Amino acid sequence: ESLFEIRKSRGYEKQFLNLLAQLNALFLDVETTLEGRITGNYQFRANDPFIEFKKLDDTLSDTVESNFGLDKLQQKLYGGGNDVSFTEIAEKGSIDLAGMLDQTLADCREDLPQELLAEVDAKFSELKPRAASSMAEMGYLLDGNKGETTTLAFEKAVGVAPKQLKNIQPPDVLHKVWAMLSPSLSAHMSFDQLFGLVPTSTNVVLPQCSIEKANAIYHALNYIGYFRDKGMKRLRRVHASSSDMTHVGYATVCDLLVSGDIDLVMKARAAYEYLGISTEVKHVAI
Secondary structure, eight states, X not given: OHHHHHHTTSSOHHHHHXXXXXXXXXXXXXXXXXXXXXXXXXXXXXOOHHHHHHHHHHHHHTSOOOOTTHHHHHHHHTTOOTTSOHHXXXXXXXXXXXXHHHHHHHHHTTTSOHHHHHHHHHHHHHHHHHHHHHHHHHHHHHHHTTTTTSHHHHHHHHTOOHHHHTTOOXXXXXXXXXXXXXXXXXXXXXXXXXTTSSOSSTXXXXXXXXXXXXXXXXXXXXXXXXXXXXXXXXXXXXXXXXXXXXXXXXXXXXXXXXXXXXXXXXXXXXXXXXXXXXXXXXXXXX
C-alpha cells in the first residue's frame, strides 16, 4: 500500500524509496486465496524497496488500474458522483473485474503448470458470475433507497451529526456510538451489522481475520461520521481514505502505527480497542 501511494507521487518516488531504504523498512506479505480473501497468514521480509517498487509498477503498467467501481460507489455514498447511478457503477465494475481475470489467466498460461492453471481457470470461472451478481444486487439495492444511502441522509435519519460523535471519549467507543444510533437503527440492523462484522445481504462476505475486521470497522466509523475523513465527495479523497483504512488493517499485525492524521488515529484506536488488538497507535503532529 505504501508503494502504491509512492507510485502516485509522480516525481518524488526516488526520495520516498530512499527513505524506506534508510529506515530498513520490511515488506509485509499478506497471503490471499485465489478469490482474493485474506487468510490471516503473513510474513515480514527484507528486500530493496526499489526492487519491490519496480515489481509493483510493472504489474500495474500491464493491467487496468481499477478497483472495479468500489471507489466510485463510496464517492456516491458520500454525496458525490451525481452523474451516474449505483447500478451503472456496479455494471461497469463487474465488466472491469471480468476483463482483469481473463487477462490474468492469459498471462499465466505460459508460466503455470497445467494442473494449477486448470484450478485457477475453474476458480475464475466461478468467481466472475458470482461477483457480477453481487455487484448487480448491491447497485440495485442502493438505487432503490432513492438517495437515502448518502451520509447526509443517514445523519438526518438517525438524528446524530459527526460533531456529536466527536465528543465520544474512550473507552468502549463502538458501544457508545451504538448507544447514540441504536434508537433509530436497532429495528433495522444489529450492532455487528452496523460495523460490518456480519453481512447485511447474502452476497456479502464475512470478515474473518483481524485485518478484514479492522478495515470493516474503520469504513463503518467513517461512514457513520466518527472522525470522518474530509472531502469524501471527491474521488481523490476517497482513494486517500481507502488507503488509510488499508494501513489500519495491515497494522493489526504490527506493534506500532504512527500517523499525523488524527481522524485515522481515532478510528484506528476505536477499532483496535473493540477487537482487542495490541497495536499501539501514536499521533504525531506534522
